[in-house]
Amino acid sequence: xxxxxxxxxxxxxxxxxxxxxxxxxxxxxxxxxxxxxxxxxxxxxxxxxxxxxxxxxxxxxxxxxxxxxxxxxxxxxxxxxxxxxxxxxxxxxxxxxxxxxxxxxxxxxxxxxxxxxxxxxxxxxxxxxxxxxxxxxxxxxxxxxxxxxxxxxxxxxxxxxxxxxxxxxxxxxxxxxxxxxxxxxxxxxxxxxxxxxxxxxxxxxxxxxxxxxxxxxxxxxxxxxxxxxxxxxxxxxxxxxxxxxxxxxxxxxxxxxxxxxxxxxxxxxxxxxxxxxxxxxxxxxxxxxxxxxxxxxxxxxxxxxxxxxxxxxxxxxxxxxxxxxxxxxxxxxxxxxxxxxxxxxxxxxxxxxxxxxxxxxxxxxxxxxxxxxxxxx
Amino acid sequence: xxxxxxxxxxxxxxxxxxxxxxxxxxxxxxxxxxxxxxxxxxxxxxxxxxxxxxxxxxxxxxxxxxxxxxxxxxxxxxxxxxxxxxxxxxxxxxxxxxxxxxxxxxxxxxxxxxxxxxxxxxxxxxxxxxxxxxxxxxxxxxxxxxxxxxxxxxxxxxxxxxxxxxxxxxxxxxxxxxxxxxxxxxxxxxxxxxxxxxxxxxxxxxxxxxxxxxxxxxxxxxxxxxxxxxxxxxxxxxxxxxxxxxxxxxxxxxxxxxxxxxxxxxxxxxxxxxxxxxxxxxxxxxxxxxxxxxxxxxxxxxxxxxxxxxxxxxxxxxxxxxxxxxxxxxxxxxxxxxxxxxxxxxx
Numbered sequence: 036x037x038x039x040x041x042x043x044x045x046x047x048x049x050x051x052x053x054x055x056x057x058x059x060x061x062x063x064x065x066x067x068x069x070x071x072x073x074x075x076x077x078x079x080x081x082x083x084x085x086x087x088x089x090x091x092x093x094x095x096x097x098x099x100x101x102x103x104x105x106x107x108x109x110x111x112x113x114x115x116x117x118x119x120x121x122x123x124x125x126x127x128x129x130x131x132x133x134x135x136x137x138x139x140x141x142x143x144x145x146x147x148x149x150x151x152x153x154x155x156x157x158x159x160x161x162x163x164x165x166x167x168x169x170x171x172x173x174x175x176x177x178x179x180x181x182x183x184x185x186x187x188x189x190x191x192x193x194x195x196x197x198x199x200x201x202x203x204x205x206x207x208x209x210x211x212x213x214x215x216x217x218x219x220x221x222x223x224x225x226x227x228x229x230x231x232x233x234x235x236x237x238x239x240x241x242x243x244x245x246x247x248x249x250x251x252x253x254x255x256x257x258x259x260x261x262x263x264x265x266x267x268x269x270x271x272x273x274x275x276x277x278x279x280x281x282x283x284x285x286x287x288x289x290x291x292x293x294x295x296x297x298x299x300x301x302x303x304x305x306x307x308x309x310x311x312x313x314x315x316x317x318x319x320x321x322x323x324x325x326x327x328x329x330x331x332x333x334x335x336x337x338x339x340x341x342x343x344x345x346x347x348x349x350x351x352x353x354x355x356x357x358x359x360x361x362x363x364x365x366x367x368x369x370x371x372x373x374x375x376x377x378x379x380x381x382x383x384x385x386x387x388x389x390x391x392x393x394x395x396x397x398x399x400x401x402x403x404x405x406x407x408x409x410x411x412x
Numbered sequence: 413x414x415x416x417x418x419x420x421x422x423x424x425x426x427x428x429x430x431x432x433x434x435x436x437x438x439x440x441x442x443x444x445x446x447x448x449x450x451x452x453x454x455x456x457x458x459x460x461x462x463x464x465x466x467x468x469x470x471x472x473x474x475x476x477x478x479x480x481x482x483x484x485x486x487x488x489x490x491x492x493x494x495x496x497x498x499x500x501x502x503x504x505x506x507x508x509x510x511x512x513x514x515x516x517x518x519x520x521x522x523x524x525x526x527x528x529x530x531x532x533x534x535x536x537x538x539x540x541x542x543x544x545x546x547x548x549x550x551x552x553x554x555x556x557x558x559x560x561x562x563x564x565x566x567x568x569x570x571x572x573x574x575x576x577x578x579x580x581x582x583x584x585x586x587x588x589x590x591x592x593x594x595x596x597x598x599x600x601x602x603x604x605x606x607x608x609x610x611x612x613x614x615x616x617x618x619x620x621x622x623x624x625x626x627x628x629x630x631x632x633x634x635x636x637x638x639x640x641x642x643x644x645x646x647x648x649x650x651x652x653x654x655x656x657x658x659x660x661x662x663x664x665x666x667x668x669x670x671x672x673x674x675x676x677x678x679x680x681x682x683x684x685x686x687x688x689x690x691x692x693x694x695x696x697x698x699x700x701x702x703x704x705x706x707x708x709x710x711x712x713x714x715x716x717x718x719x720x721x722x723x724x725x726x727x728x729x730x731x732x733x734x735x736x737x738x739x740x741x742x743x744x745x746x747x748x749x750x751x752x753x754x755x756x757x758x759x
Contacts, residue, residue, distance in 0.1 A: 053669075056742040092743030264742045386428060396685060405687075407746025 050263030051091075059268035060096040066275045073100035076227040077274055078220065078369055080213060081108040081234035082397020083262050089406035091264045101275065102227070104369035107216050108234065110184045110209075111137045111395035112367060113316040118209045119143035120346040121339070122181040125207065126156035130342065131174075132207075133159045133167035134181035137395040140388055142358065145349045148181075164188075164195040164206075171204035179338045183209045186237045189327050190301045193308035196329070196336050207338035210327035212311055213237055214245060219320050220368065221253040228255065228369065230274045235261040235289040240305070242297025243287040254283045261289040308333060317391060318364025357382055363390035366399050373403045380404060431646060434749055437461065437655075456508075456580060460659075463504040463642070464571075466578050473578050475510035477501060478570040486530070486564055489602045490618030491694070493567055494534035498541040499694060500645070501571040502622040507581070507641045507697065510573035511628035515550035516542070519568040524559045534565070545622035547571075579631070582659035583640040584700040586730040590664065591699040591706070593626060593713055594619070594721040595672040596649055600691035601680050610684070616676055621695035626716045630699060633712035637705030643697045650689040650749050652698055653726075653736045660700075663732030669741040670725045689738075690750035700728065 067075055079085070085105045088094060097103060107113050120143045126132045132148060139149045139160065152158040157176075161167045167180035182192045189210040196206060213234070220228060233246060238259045246257040256277035260270025270288045277284065287293050307330075314326035329337040338344075360378055365371035373379045373392070383389040385401055392398035429439045440461070441449075449459045455473060456466040464477025481497040491499075498516065505513050518538070522531065542548055598619040605616050623643075631638055640660060644652035649671075657664045673681075673688050681688045695718065701709045706724060713719035736747040 051742065053741040089745065090740075092738065092740045092745035095744040096742070386426075405748060407748050 050261075050265045052265065055265055056096065056268060059265065059272055060098075062272050063101060063268065063275060064098040066272065066279055067098045067101050070275065070279045074102040075100060075229060075275060075278060076102040076104060076369075077230040077232060077271070077278070078104040078106040078228045079108060079232040079234070079260075080106040080217060080220075081232075081237070082110075082112075082395065082402075083236065084108065084232060084234065084260070084267060085399060085402050086397065087262050087264060087267055089402045092406075093264060093267065097271075101271070103232075103271070104228065105367075105399045106220055106228075106231075106369050107316060107319050107367045108213075109367070109392065109395050109397040109399070110188070110211055111135075111141060112363065112391040112398045113211060113216075113319060114138070114141060114183055114209045114391065115315045115317045116142075116144050117315075117346055118207075119147065120145075120349050121344050122148055122179070122207055123151050123156075124344055124346050124349065125179055125338065125342060126151045126158055127154075128342075129157075130177045130179050131157040131159065131170075132179050132181050133161045133170055135162075135183060136160045137397075138181060138183055140394045141391045142388065142394075143349065144346075164192040168195050168198070168200045168204050171201045175203060177342075178204050179207050179342070180204065181207045181209065183211075185211055185213050185234075186240045186305065189309060190240055190298075190305050193304045196308045196333055197304060200336060202335075205336045205338040205341045206329060208309070208326075208328055210309065211316065211322075212325055212327050214241070214249065215311070215324045216316060216319065216322050217246075217249060217257075218253070219322055219325075221249075221255055223368065229278050230255055231257045232267075232270050232274055233257050233259045235259055235266070235293055238287075238289065238293045238297065240298050240301050242295050242302075243285055243293055244295040245297070246285045250283050250285055256283045256286070258286045259289050259293050261292065318367050357389045361390035363392045363400070366392055373400045376400070431750065434654075456578065460580065460582070462581055463507040464510075466508055466510075466575075469574070471576075473510070473575050475505055475508045475573045475575055475578070476570065477504040477508070478568065479504060480566060480568040482563070482566050483603070484563070485603075485606055486534070488606050488618055489616060490598070491620035492534060492537050493565060494537035495541045495620050496694060497567040497569045498538050498545060498547070499620050499622045501569040502545045502547060502624050503643050503694075503697070505571045505573045506622075506624040506627040507579070507643050508575070509577055509579035509627075509631065509641070510575040511624040511631065512575075513545070513547040513571050513573040513624070515548050515572060517551050517553075517570040518549045519553040519555075521555045521557060521562060521566045523557060523562050523564050526565060531565075534567075541622060545624055547622075577636075579638055579641050580659075581640050581642045581656055584656055584660035584662050584664075584728045585639060586662050586728050587703050588639050588662075588700040588728040589703055589706045589724050590653075590666070590726040590728070591630075591701050591710060591713065592649070592671065592723055592725045593623065593697045593699070593719045594695070595674050595677070596644065596693055596696060597673055597677040597681060597688035597691040599694040600648065601677045601686075601688075604684070604686075604691075605680060610680075616680065619693055619695035621718055623695055623697060623718055626713060626718045627697060629712045629716045629719070630709055633709045634702075634705035637702045637709055638699050639702060640700035641697055644693045646692050647750055648688070648690045648692055649698065650687070650736070650747050653747065654734070654749050656698070656700070657728075657736055658734040660728070661733050663729040663734070664726055664736045665729055665739060666726040666736060666747060667739045667741070670723050672721045672723055687750075689747055703727075 171178035309327040311324035313323040334340040392400035602616040738747040
C-alpha cells in the first residue's frame with residue numbers, strides 16, 4: 036500500500052498541479068478571446084468529466100465566455116423508463132436481478148428496482164458483469180444481469196457472455212453506444228455545440244479514429260481527453276484552438292491510454308455479442324443505432340428472449356405529476372441547467388430522486404447537488 | 413388538521429435525521445426543541461443549539477452538555493464506545509470554553525446477552541480516557557433491556573464544568589482565521605472500513621481522544637483571541653463549518669490543499685467515492701482565531717501532542733453569508749453538507 040500511495044502522490048503532482056492549471060486557464064482565456072465572439076459552447080459527453088470538473092471546482096477558472104455543456108454522458112440517466120420497467124417486472128415475477136448500485140433508484144414508470152426490493156423482490160447489487168455470473172454459479176435461481184453502461188462496460192458484459200456463463204444466467208441489456216448520440220446532438224435544430232470533448236475511457240476501447248467520420252460529416256472538432264483536472268483543461272485548450280482555427284479534426288489528448296485504433300480485441304468481442312438497434316434515450320430522443328442488444332446467436336443468454344416480459348401492467352396508472360415536471364431531458368441535451376428545474380434540491384434530492392439525473396453519481400443533477408454547481412465564487 | 417400536518421405527523425424518522433446535517437437540525441427545531449426555544453435563559457440555552465448549555469453563576473459560567481453514544485462496531489481500530497462516550501462529552505464541554513470538567517455522569521443501557529467481558533473492557537477504556545482528560549465519573553445509572561430491544565449497548569454521558577469565559581460556535585467575525593487542530597476523516601473512515609468489511613490493508617485508526625488539554629493551551633495562548641469553536645464530529649468539517657457560518661452570519665473560504673488528510677484516508681476516500689470533508693472526527697476541533705493572534709495560537713496548539721499537525725485552513729469573509737467556499741487549489745466550488753450518512757459508492 037505504501038508504494039501504491041507513493042506513486043499516487045507522483046501522479047497527483049503531474050495531473051493536479053495548480054500552477055499548470057492556472058497556465059492552462061490563462062491559455063483558455065486567450066484562445067476564447069481570439070475567437071472574438073461569445074459564448075463559445077462545447078460539450079462533453081461523460082459523467083466522469085463532469086465529476087472531475089465539479090469536484091475540483093474547474094468551472095470557476097473557465098473563461099466567462101466559454102460554455103462547457105454536459106451532454107448525455109451518464110448511461111444510468113439515459114436508461115429509458117420502459118427498460119427500467121422490464122427489470123422491475125422481471126423482479127416482481129420472482130427472477131433475481133443483479134445490477135449496478137446506481138441502477139437501483141432509477142425511477143421507472145411506476146417504481147424503481149429499489150421499490151420492488153422493498154416490496155420483497157430479490158435485487159442484488161454487483162460491481163461487475165463477472166460478479167453477476169458468479170452469483171448465478173452459486174445458485175439454481177434464474178439470475179438476470181440488468182446491464183447498463185457505454186462501450187467500456189458493454190465490453191465487460193460481452194466477455195462474460197462469451198465466457199460460458201452458467202445456464203441460469205441471462206443479460207437484460209440497457210447498454211448504450213455513444214457515437215450515434217453525438218450525431219443527434221450535432222443535428223439538433225438550434226444546437227450551440229461547436230466542439231466535443233470525448234471520453235477517454237470509452238476511447239480506449241473504440242480508438243480515437245472512430246470520430247473521424249463524425250468530424251467529416253458535421254465539421255465539428257472532437258478532442259479525446261482524460262479525467263484528471265489537467266487532462267480536462269488541456270483537452271479544452273486544444274478544443275477551443277480547433278474552434279478558433281476553424282480546423283475540424285480529431286485530436287487525441289489522452290495518448291497515455293488511447294490509440295487511434297483502440298483495443299481491437301475488445302471491439303471484436305463487443306461486436307460479436309452485440310448489435311446496434313435504434314431506441315429511445317431517456318429525455319433525449321430516439322437514437323438510431325444508440326442501443327446495444329444481444330445478437331440472435333446469444334438468444335439463450337438474452338433475458339428478453341428467455342423470459343416473457345410484459346411491462347404493460349405497470350402502465351395502468353399514469354406516472355406521478357412530479358415526473359412530468361422533471362427537466363432531465365433538457366439538462367442532458369445541454370439546453371437547461373439543474374438550477375432551472377423547479378424540483379432541483381427541493382422535491383428532487385439524492386435520497387428521493389424524481390429524475391434519473393439525481394440518481395447516478397454521474398448524473399448532472401446529483402453532481403451539482405453534491406458540489407454546488409458553479410455559482411460565482 | 414390540514415393535509416400538510418397530517419402528512420407530516422405520519423412521516424417516519426430516517427437515518428438522515430440523525431446524521432448531524434440540515435435534516436437533523438430541522439427535525440430538532442420542529443419537534444424536540446419546540447416550546448423551549450422561547451424560554452429566556454441567562455446564558456446559552458436550547459435556542460442557541462450549541463454543543464451545550466451555559467448558565468451564569470455569579471461571575472462564572474456553569475456549562476452542561478449531554479450525549480448518547482451508539483457505535484457499530486463497539487470496538488474499532490483506535491478506540492471503542494467507552495472512549496468515545498468520555499471523549500465526546502469532555503470535548504463538547506471544551507468546545508464551549510470549559511476545559512476543566514467537574515465530572516461526568518454515565519448512564520448505560522445494555523442488551524440482554526451482552527458479554528460481561530466486553531462490558532469490563534469498555535469500563536477499563538472509559539477509566540483510561542477519564543484519566544487522560546483529568547475527569548471522573550460522579551454518578552450513573554444502569555438498565556438492562558430484553559434481547560433485540562436495542563443493539564448491544566448505549567452509553568449516555570453528561571458533563572458539567574465551570575469556566576470564566578464562554579466560547580460560542582456563533583462568534584466568528586469576518587477576517588478571523590480558521591485553525592484545524594489536525595488531520596480529518598480518520599474516525600469515520602476507520603469505522604466505515606471496519607463496518608463494511610472493506611479490504612483495505614492499511615492502518616486506519618480512529619482519532620477519538622479528549623482534547624480539553626489541547627483547547628486549554630489554545631485559549632491560554634492569547635486570551636480572547638479564539639472567537640468560536642466546534643468539533644467536526646458527525647457530518648464532518650462540512651457540517652461544522654456550515655453551522656458556524658450560518659450562526660455567525662459570515663462566509664467561509666476553506667483552502668483544500670492546506671487541510672491535513674492522511675494519505676491512507678485520502679486513498680480510501682477516493683476508492684470509496686467519499687468526501688473526507690463529510691466524514692466524522694472525534695479528536696479534532698475547528699477554531700476561529702483573530703488574525704493578529706493566529707501565529708501565537710497556532711504555535712500553542714502545535715506544541716500539544718494532539719495538535720502537532722494543526723494548520724490554518726481558511727478565513728471568514730463578510731459576503732457569501734452561511735456558505736462555505738472550497739478553494740481546491742485548481743478552482744473553487746461550494747462545499748456542501750452530506751445528506752444522510754455517507755455510504756461507500758457501489759458503482
